[in-house]
Amino acid sequence: MTQTKVVQSTKRTLSAVPSSKCLSIDNMNPAIKAAKYAVRGELAVKAENYRQRLDEGDKSLPFDSVIFANIGNPQQLDQKPITFFRQVLSLVENPMLLENPEALKASFGYQQDVIDRAKTLLANVQSVGAYSHSQGAPGIRNSVAKFIEERDGFPADPQDLFLTGGASSGVNTLLNVICNSPNAGVLVPIPQYPLYTATLALLNAHCVPYHLDEQKAWGTDIDVMNKAIKDAKASDIDVRAVVVINPGNPTGASLSTEDIKKVIDIAAEEKLVIMADEVYQTNVFEGEFVSFKKRLRQLQQAEPGKYDDVELVSLHSTSKGMVGECGHRGGYFELVGFDPLVVEQIYKLVSIMLCPPVVAQCLLETMVNPPQKGDPSHELYQAEYNGIRDGLYKRARALYSAFQRMEGVECQEPQGAMYLFPTIKLPAKAVEAAQAEGRAADEFYCLRLLDATGVCVVPGSGFGQKENTLHFRTTFLAPGTDWVERIVKFHADFMEKYR
Amino acid sequence: MTQTKVVQSTKRTLSAVPSSKCLSIDNMNPAIKAAKYAVRGELAVKAENYRQRLDEGDKSLPFDSVIFANIGNPQQLDQKPITFFRQVLSLVENPMLLENPEALKASFGYQQDVIDRAKTLLANVQSVGAYSHSQGAPGIRNSVAKFIEERDGFPADPQDLFLTGGASSGVNTLLNVICNSPNAGVLVPIPQYPLYTATLALLNAHCVPYHLDEQKAWGTDIDVMNKAIKDAKASDIDVRAVVVINPGNPTGASLSTEDIKKVIDIAAEEKLVIMADEVYQTNVFEGEFVSFKKRLRQLQQAEPGKYDDVELVSLHSTSKGMVGECGHRGGYFELVGFDPLVVEQIYKLVSIMLCPPVVAQCLLETMVNPPQKGDPSHELYQAEYNGIRDGLYKRARALYSAFQRMEGVECQEPQGAMYLFPTIKLPAKAVEAAQAEGRAADEFYCLRLLDATGVCVVPGSGFGQKENTLHFRTTFLAPGTDWVERIVKFHADFMEKYR
Numbered sequence A, B: 001m002t003q004t005k006v007v008q009s010t011k012r013t014l015s016a017v018p019s020s021k022c023l024s025i026d027n028m029n030p031a032i033k034a035a036k037y038a039v040r041g042e043l044a045v046k047a048e049n050y051r052q053r054l055d056e057g058d059k060s061l062p063f064d065s066v067i068f069a070n071i072g073n074p075q076q077l078d079q080k081p082i083t084f085f086r087q088v089l090s091l092v093e094n095p096m097l098l099e100n101p102e103a104l105k106a107s108f109g110y111q112q113d114v115i116d117r118a119k120t121l122l123a124n125v126q127s128v129g130a131y132s133h134s135q136g137a138p139g140i141r142n143s144v145a146k147f148i149e150e151r152d153g154f155p156a157d158p159q160d161l162f163l164t165g166g167a168s169s170g171v172n173t174l175l176n177v178i179c180n181s182p183n184a185g186v187l188v189p190i191p192q193y194p195l196y197t198a199t200l201a202l203l204n205a206h207c208v209p210y211h212l213d214e215q216k217a218w219g220t221d222i223d224v225m226n227k228a229i230k231d232a233k234a235s236d237i238d239v240r241a242v243v244v245i246n247p248g249n250p251t252g253a254s255l256s257t258e259d260i261k262k263v264i265d266i267a268a269e270e271k272l273v274i275m276a277d278e279v280y281q282t283n284v285f286e287g288e289f290v291s292f293k294k295r296l297r298q299l300q301q302a303e304p305g306k307y308d309d310v311e312l313v314s315l316h317s318t319s320k321g322m323v324g325e326c327g328h329r330g331g332y333f334e335l336v337g338f339d340p341l342v343v344e345q346i347y348k349l350v351s352i353m354l355c356p357p358v359v360a361q362c363l364l365e366t367m368v369n370p371p372q373k374g375d376p377s378h379e380l381y382q383a384e385y386n387g388i389r390d391g392l393y394k395r396a397r398a399l400y401s402a403f404q405r406m407e408g409v410e411c412q413e414p415q416g417a418m419y420l421f422p423t424i425k426l427p428a429k430a431v432e433a434a435q436a437e438g439r440a441a442d443e444f445y446c447l448r449l450l451d452a453t454g455v456c457v458v459p460g461s462g463f464g465q466k467e468n469t470l471h472f473r474t475t476f477l478a479p480g481t482d483w484v485e486r487i488v489k490f491h492a493d494f495m496e497k498y499r
Helices: A030-034 A042-055 A083-093 A095-099 A101-108 A112-125 A138-152 A166-178 A195-202 A222-234 A257-270 A292-302 A340-352 A358-368 A378-405 A428-436 A441-453 A482-498 B030-034 B042-055 B083-093 B095-099 B101-108 B112-125 B138-152 B166-178 B195-202 B222-234 B257-270 B292-302 B340-352 B358-368 B378-405 B428-436 B441-453 B482-498
Strands: A161-164 A184-190 A206-211 A238-245 A273-277 A312-317 A331-336 A472-475 B161-164 B184-190 B206-211 B238-245 B273-277 B312-317 B331-336 B472-475
Touching (some): A030 A195, A042 A441, A083 A095, A083 A112, A083 A358, A083 B083, A101 B101, A112 A138, A112 A358, A138 A161, A138 A292, A138 A358, A161 A166, A161 A340, A161 A358, A166 A184, A166 A238, A166 A273, A166 A312, A166 A331, A166 A340, A184 A195, A195 A206, A195 B340, A206 A222, A222 A238, A222 A257, A257 A292, A273 A292, A292 A312, A340 B030, A340 B195, A378 A482, A428 A441, A428 A482, A441 A482, B030 B195, B042 B441, B083 B378, B101 B112, B112 B138, B112 B358, B138 B331, B138 B358, B161 B340, B166 B238, B166 B273, B166 B312, B166 B331, B166 B340, B184 B195, B195 B206, B222 B257, B257 B273, B257 B292, B273 B292, B292 B331, B428 B441, B428 B482
Parallel strands (some): A184 A206, A184 A238, A273 A312, B184 B206, B184 B238
Antiparallel strands (some): A312 A331, B312 B331
């Protein structure tokens, strides 16, 4: 991956670099300097600056809006929150509203199931202003367990669930527990969401990359994975876990049940903890999502004994799917097959941070336990949910077909998540121009795209990519087709300029 | 500090300890095993079990309620949230309520300033479901800067503010940046809130303890601090920062402006980053809170040059004070005098976790910018605020006077925060009985107290204390005097039994 400079949005007030500080760039924790996180890096900061300039009436830019296609942040664009969720949350925030249910119904259209749910949640958490159990409120964990049972057809135990502040904090917790020495290594798919490489860098542990197969719809190649393990062992790396992002980020790919089995097989053979990042589990356009937990339980039934010791953690979030409530910072992870003494240590670790945000816990409960057929809020909920799902699919297809029209751009068909990750072939002159700026070619391309169109995407180098290939990741969340056409036109001009 | 076993609230479903796992207690990250956090440890888990048993109708216990005096969690007890805050939050959670302001006013008593504030906040964050800037929404940081300016009489720059998910996550971020090697050390007051020692253990860095002076109202003794630094250096520890908790946790003590100057002097001489944990800044019973930032700016004015390079970070929170909104996980830190290149790295580090909960950011804004005189919500706000403040003071005094009646118990007069930290002298027989159980004597005492009365406090060993002294920390949040009398009676019986 290329070095990505992270700069602040405006000049700092301290202008001269002081010489006699305790903390300097040279003596701070080097692991933090080593970590890279391009999703919120230089491009994102520049995009935010453009947005501010437009807001302030600047007419000098060659575009009239900034499109943040760099980050899966649906409600920053035009996605409306689901009404049932937010009605419930308004009541848990101000329980005094519950004292006048008639007015809630008559003036604001709140249904009885909204009111009932808020009361149940309040009975569970007492107040959203009180610390909860560090694993999350027990009643809410019960709902999550029920959701998992219904999804998979296998039991789930609330004791094995840890509610989190977004999936990111869960990943941080787990990698902290797993990485026990500077020799520790974790298998990470490439391309990947850079949270994984960044967290491993912070922990001074090894990222052991395994490349996904772009030609096979970004599938998992078992030979590649085995070779990565072998090479790592040869370098004295103690490979302890394997990360799988399914559906994929940035690739959007959905793993087949066969691919899932292959990963579980390797984990069983090599004694690896499986970290299944399943935050996009409802963002699946084709076929049905199959969780690692379900597949593992099936395999355990089919071949008793063989998979008994597999350790799996599955992560989920309120930020993605049709929920898209990133700003609330909700999520959970489920531990499967973990040593109880390790689970106790995980509990202690999360207890130091006290508890995940309690409002986010309530939101998670409504996500895993939405209104059912026959409930008064069901019809609206279903219509909103389907509307968001269909909108995402339409936008994904429109973007995909635009990429098909672009010279030197190839893209896998949209399968899921919120992203497309096309490969781009740039003329030699463009690569030279990038080198002259000291930049990777894809970073150069994305910067020019932003400068010319206001569309912010993330270069493939921020996620990792095979040598001599270039990509970028774009979300398909932004409404309309204007911004897509901006990319098409820019691309044609760019190719022309550097031909 | 004694070893504190952390156990889960109920038996885990996995009963046998597996032999062939990847992750075991012996090969997980040893730093996590080393960390101790007694506030949510064995006693808290036992107290929660008692609460569940009472809930389920168990009549066999010698008490009819559990009093959670182990943790500063006001809304778990009877503290009501402040109406203005929660009304605003209900609107940002469900902006559709804003479409009918007349009904909000007529049916629910919402005032115009509540409605206006919610609109302003929504204009700032767009949606509480959208990720914000990783440092926190710019408009909200502006409000925090204004609050700091008004508090201190010195300017504050929103660029130097980082909003956080509670002060704990801020402490974690900063210690991560500061601790650059296994030789790194941080001065921590003893007794302390165990977040500090736990985080240092996680980072494999040294806690350099400096004992507070119980006889001088838990003040800071400059000779003790200097000796701690000297001893640490003699052990090749690179002392990089000094933590100050003011008002103190667990001691409740307020530092004098003279003590603050002494700490700043040492930091300037020894080139230490000052970490000022000021989350209890409004919980001050006597005199006025003076922030480290204000004192530093005064000193910089008085003696130009001498203090120019001092690096200070000040932490604040929505969890304490009269706000008490722990479950929302809100807070901020302000960097003063930090190298801009280091600030960029801090930005990158927090950006990996995306952003603090946006609802909590909105709550923080209402906390730092409450209704002013003349605003329609001001009168109610002020009455609620004063009611909570006066209630805390009354409870602190009642508890204090109960301690004065107890044999072998001595307690400093309540000064602030939410805690009292009395010293207890136990009979030799009690100490022997504790040893027979393999426990520290104060832990033994607190367990017996919980078993006999349902009152949960935290042994002094969880915070650190001078050798051959014993303490416990209790909050003074619980309403009523019944639980105080339970402690008095238990203590008399305990002393009698082991005399």
